[in-house]
Amino acid sequence: MHEMSLIAGLFEILEEKAREHKARSVTAVRLRVGTLSGAVPELLETAFDMYKKGTLAEKAALVTIAVPVKVRCRACGSEFEVDDYVFHCQFCGAADLEILSGTDLLVESIELETEDETPA
Ligand SMILES: [Zn+2]
Numbered sequence: 219m220h221e222m223s224l225i226a227g228l229f230e231i232l233e234e235k236a237r238e239h240k241a242r243s244v245t246a247v248r249l250r251v252g253t254l255s256g257a258v259p260e261l262l263e264t265a266f267d268m269y270k271k272g273t274l275a276e277k278a279a280l281v282t283i284a285v286p287v288k289v290r291c292r293a294c295g296s297e298f299e300v301d302d303y304v305f306h307c308q309f310c311g312a313a314d315l316e317i318l319s320g321t322d323l324l325v326e327s328i329e330l331e332t333e334d335e336t337p338a
């Protein structure tokens with residue numbers, strides 16, 4: 219499953235951030251998922267739930283936010299979002315479009331629970 223390796227990469231980021239902030243656990247993760255990223259949000263959430271067991275993100279919930287594909291027309295310079303896979307300019311009809319966003323995964327925010335003051 220493609221999503222499993224994406225989640226493995228996400229957990230490396232989570233563990234690094236948790237160490238950096240001396241956090242005890244990760245409580246929530248918000249992930250922006252481009253509609254052209256090739257990743258299915260539901261499968262990412264399932265993979266996250268499978269992967270988190272026994273990690274510091276065990277209690278965390280993954281929230282995915284769909285990011286639409288944004289393109290720029292090389293012919294007329296217009297920028298717009300496409301919500302289907304018909305790639306031509308809405309303004310001049312040209313098919314020469316540059317994809318600006320919507321092809322990747324991006325961690326938007328991570329919520330951490332930090333150590334309390336009481337000594338262990
Ligand atoms: Zn155009």
